[in-house]
Amino acid sequence: MEECGVCEDCIDVCVEEAIERKAYTVTIDPEKCDNCGECVDVCPVGAIYEE
Ligand code: SF4
Numbered sequence: 911m912e913e914c915g916v917c918e919d920c921i922d923v924c925v926e927e928a929i930e931r932k933a934y935t936v937t938i939d940p941e942k943c944d945n946c947g948e949c950v951d952v953c954p955v956g957a958i959y960e961e
């Protein structure tokens with residue numbers, strides 16, 4: 911797994927606003943996430959992956 915550079919591209923792309931910015935990474939709220947996969951596609955370093 912590559913490290914998140916907090917570029918915030920995934921935050922911009924998430925229509926559910928499920929992604930929250932942290933100091934050195936981002937977190938996804940599984941309660942809000944509808945698994946659309948948009949953030950996985952947009953992340954330039956592949957830091958987001960499906961579980
Ligand atoms: S998969 Fe989830 S976190 Fe990612 S963009 Fe879609 S709703 Fe947002």
Ligand code: SF4
Binds near residue numbers: 913918921955
């Ligand atoms: S998970 Fe990827 S797209 Fe989201 S902020 Fe980190 S590096 Fe950018």
